[in-house]
Amino acid sequence: MSSLRSSKVLKQGWSFRQADGPANWLSVDSVPTVAHLDLIKHNVIPDPYIDMNELDVEWVGEKTWHYRVDLPEIPVSAKEKGSKVVLVFEGLDTFAHVRLNGKTILLTDNMFISHRVDITDLVSDNNQLEIAFEPALLKAREIRAQHPEHKWVGFNADLSRLAVRKAQYHWGWDWGPVLMTAGPWRPVHLEMYTARVKEVRVDYHVADGFKSAQGTISVDTEGSAGDNVTVNLKLAGQSVFEETLTITDGKAVASFTIPDVSLWYPSGYGAQTIYTINTTVKAAGHELDHHTQSIGFRRVELVQEKDDIGRSFYFRINGADVFCGGSDWIPADSFLPAISEERYRRWLKLMVDGNQVMVRVWGGGIYEDDTFYNACDELGLLVWQDFMFGCGNYPTFPSFLDSVQKEAVQNVRRLRHHPCMAIWAGNNEDYQVQEQEGLEYNFDEKLPECWLQTNFPARYIYEKLLPDVMSQECPDVPYHPGSPWGDGKLTSDPTVGDMHQWNVWHGTQEKHQIFETLGGRFNSEFGMEAFPNIQTIEAFVTKKSHMYPQSHTLDFHNKADGHERRIATYMVENFRVATELEKYIHLTQLVQADALMYAYRGWRRQWGQKRQCGGALVWQINDCWPGTSWAVVDYFLRKKAAYYALARVLAPIAIGVQREHHDWSVAHARPAKASHFHLWAVNSKMEPTNATVCLRFVSIETGSDIKPAITKEVSLVPNGTTDVLDGVIDNMAEEPHVLAANLSVDGDIICRDVDWPQPYKYLSFTGREVEVRQPCHGEVGVIQVSAKRPVKGLMFEERDGVTISDNAIDLIPGDEQVLKVIGLSGTSPALKYQYLDQ
Incomplete structure (x- = not known):
């Protein structure tokens, strides 16, 4: 009788050694792993994340590392005719020579490819x-x-x-260290079976009325023992479709219809419904293998239509247009096996809690762990997935193309069942490299063979190889040749495609107050740096003498070229710069928060009804090690001020008020005689919403209203922008004041916005006081905050284990704010806080 497939993860019992080092083998806690993690455990190397230890571990990446393990005993039944014994390597980093009992069974050169090696005829007793x-x-x-x-x-x-299919950021990037890892970075399994489910593919179509779905479930099997396969599609444990099929030449196909399908939607637009496909292979009534896979039904469209600007670029999910506010994602650690499932979920939930709806997996990292995409499915986070090419002119010699082909097919097949997948893009910024380096690119030349003869042969990968893979393996998800890219036009063209806008921070270093004027049809990268929180700095700086803003260690933990000049430029232009470290941290975070607020707020306004801007993905949500970067949340998941600013701007209903920008540096600090301002509201709900909008004009000096408030009753346009009010400020007659706007629904203020005269360095903040009433200590509490004069950037400390509903807020007299706090115990000290010019 054939037995049920077994799979044992080879997690324990490994040892490792340096090929040209000591002969003794050292223990390995568990696999997956990489050499650095095991060397740290044995105190052979220091933690490279601390101080400047990165320099002391560079040698690790120049050595060969051996890993070994004894396989479990192979049962007699596994050696019977028709049975197979297989080693499964989900990921080997990167050039691996695999031997079993001294015999070579596998050579690898691509960390993104998994391998199955049949060892049935090679195994012995030991x-x-x-x-x-x-x-x-x-x-x-x-x-x-x-x-x-x-x-x-x-x-x-x-x-x-560029010559190697390894995570490119391991070579070092402008936000991460040089840590060249090696090892079994994903699980290794030992499988035994007579038949198995090799692959389950679902192709489906959601009907135009979005009420039903129909399609096919194709099952590929391996092994001669199985004679039939049962496919059972379930929702919440209840079967909605079941069929038993005869296996012919290893294949079986079932057609299905779900007349009352429950669709999957991104967060805020509907439910995240997940179905389960259970596939069972049997022979003579005996189960040989069982496979479970989730799936969500949805229709995803990338809308690129000609309009009076150029061509649109936005996403439509199940007929609903979605403004994709979100973030770019880099690998969450330089040592990939160190990222736990719980850590993945915390990162992604944090994004959804911050009203983000899309995450872009950047092309210099990895095709992420299954846990990542499972969490995105469950949380309703759309995924923009780059193929793993970043910032370079990649070669196309035959063995390289063969490897890329396998890599693309494997990873598209692995991920295609996830409803979160909204788009695949061919690369990150490779077309920008082509432009900057003057590489040959004739968009009108349509023969792929000709592309290979140019000095930009990688075009063949992005415009031939990868789209062919997508059309064959995952035709229902849009493909885009690169990010940024726009139909052969310059990557900086704002009328078409997506754009990376780096003329704030990099490039021409524009004022961040004009961010909204610099965008395109979809802004898939932009950013501003900020220091991490003080607790994070204390974690990687061990010398007290280095705890100042421009210390050697702090500079070492910022990998961006020219970061000293760029941070200084934006700080000096906007604030009276402090030198004490915690105040300096606070100022850098206020710069970042303001810059990204201007970008998101303006671009979401441009969503409007004409979809001028289809989305904005900040560079970046996360860090791969502790340091200063563009991340809005640092390595330890401690939120910077910008995280909260984005959450407010991306809320389902948000209000915006903004006076026109007056470039004080170009005007030689001469003030504008008058300033126009605009007041608007955005609404992502699919129905109109009645609201009350209030605009106050509050003196910065005294906290008094300098003229009567304006109150208007408005009906917010569904899924768009509602212009509420335009006005003019007479700067010669009126004292400096903030524009303080709020929006109420059914009498409750649900959102606020404050516009300040720019720059802050010209304003006087003397005499500010904040009244803070911290919660009665308990699991859930509130903090009540108020002020008698306008306060900028009230930021409570980010304490591990404590969650605060909002932070980095501006306070206006007469508008007490109540913040919810979770996790502050009765024995905990009150949260520390600071604000501008405290």
């Missing part, structure tokens, strides 16, 4: 698996030297990285 990982850094340089015909150009790090 079996030892050994893997030698050669240094990708040195191998990459060898491969580059073998291809002098290629033009090796790009942004960031050693450009030999």
Whole structure:
């Protein structure tokens, strides 16, 4: 009788050693792992995240590392005719020579590819698996030297990285360290079976009325023992479709219809309904394998239609237009096995809690762990997925293309059942490299073979190889050749495609107050740096003498070129700069929060009814190590001020008030005689909402209203922008004042916005006082805050284990704000806080 497939994860019992080091083998806590983690555990190297230890561990990436493990005993039944014994390697980083009992069974050169190796005829009574990982850094340089015909150009790090299919950020980036990892970075399994479910593919169509779905479920099996397969589609444990099919040549296909389908929607637009497909292979009534896979039914469209601007670029999910406010995602650690499932979920829930609806998986990292996409499905977070190419001119020699083909097919197949998948893009900024380096690109040339003959051959990957894979493997998800890219036009063209807007911070270093004027049809990268919170700095700086803003260690933990000048520029232009570290941190976070607020607020307003801007993804949500970067949440998941600013701007209903920008530096600090201002509201709900809007004009000096407030009753346009009021400020006759707007629904204020005269450095904040009434200590409490004069950037400390509903807020006299707090126990001290010019 054939037995049920078994799969054992080879997690424990491993050991490792340096190939040219001591002969003794050291223990490994568990696999997945990489050499750095095991060396840290044995105190062979210091933690590279602390101080400047990164420099002391560079040698690790230049060595060969061996890992070995004894396989479990192979039962007699696994050696019977028709049975198979297979080793499964989900991910080996990167150049791996795999031996079983001294015999080579696998050679790898791509960390993004998984491998299945049939060892049925190789196993004996005692079996030892050994893997030698050669240094990708040195191998990459060898491969580059073998291809002098290629033009090796790009942004960031050693450009030999372009020759190797390894996470590109491991070579170092402008936000991360150089840590060249090696090891079994994803699980290793030992499988035994006579038949197994090889793959389950679902192709479906959601009907035009969005009430039903129909399609096919295709099952590929392996092994000769199975004769039928049962497919059962369930929702909340209840079967909605079931059929038993005969297996023919390893394949079986079932057609299905769900007349009252429950669709999957992104967060805020509907339910995140997940169905389950249970697939069982049997022979003579005996179960041989069981496979479970989730799926959500939805229709995703990338709307690119000609309009009076150029061509639109926005997403429509199940017929609903969605403004995709969100973030770009880099790997959450330089040591990938260190990212736990719980940590993934915390990151992604944090995004959804902050009213973000899309995350972009950046092309210099990895195709993320299944946990990542499962959480996005459950939370309703749309995924923009880059293929793993970033900031370079990639080669196209035959073995490279073969590897890329396998990589693309495997990962598209692995991820295609996730309803969160909204788009795949061919690369990150490779077309910008083409433009900057003057590489050949004739958009009108449509013969792929010709592209391979140019000095930009990677076009073949992005415009031929990858779209072919998508059309064959995942035709229902849009494909976009690159990010940014726009139908062959310049990547900076604001009328078409998506855009990376780096003329704030990089480039021409524009004032962040005009961010909204710099955008395109979809803004998939933009950003502003800020220091992390003081607790994070204390975690990686061990010398008290280095606890000042421009210390050697703090500079070392900021990898951005010219970051000193850029931070200084935006600080000096806007604030009276402090030198004490905690105040300096606060100011950098206020700059970041303001910059990103101007961007998101303006671009969401442009969503309007004409969809001038389809979305905004900030660079970046997270860090891969503790340091200063563009992240709005630092490595330890401590939120910066910008996180809260974005959450307010991206709320389902948000109000905006803004006076026109007066460039004080160009005007030689001469004030504008008058300033026009605009007041509007945005609403992502699908129905009109009746609201009351109030605009106050509050003196910065005294806190008094300098003229009567304006109150209007409005009906907010569904899924769009409602213009409420335009006005003019007479700067010669009126004292400096803030424009304080709020919006009420059924008498409750649900959103606020405050517009300040710019720059803050010209304003006097003397005499500010904030009244803070902290909660009665308990699991859930409130903080009540108020002020008699306008206060900028009241920021409570980010304490681990404590969640606060809002932070980094502006206070207006007469408008007490109540913040909810979770996790502040009775024995905890009150939260510390600071505000501008405290």
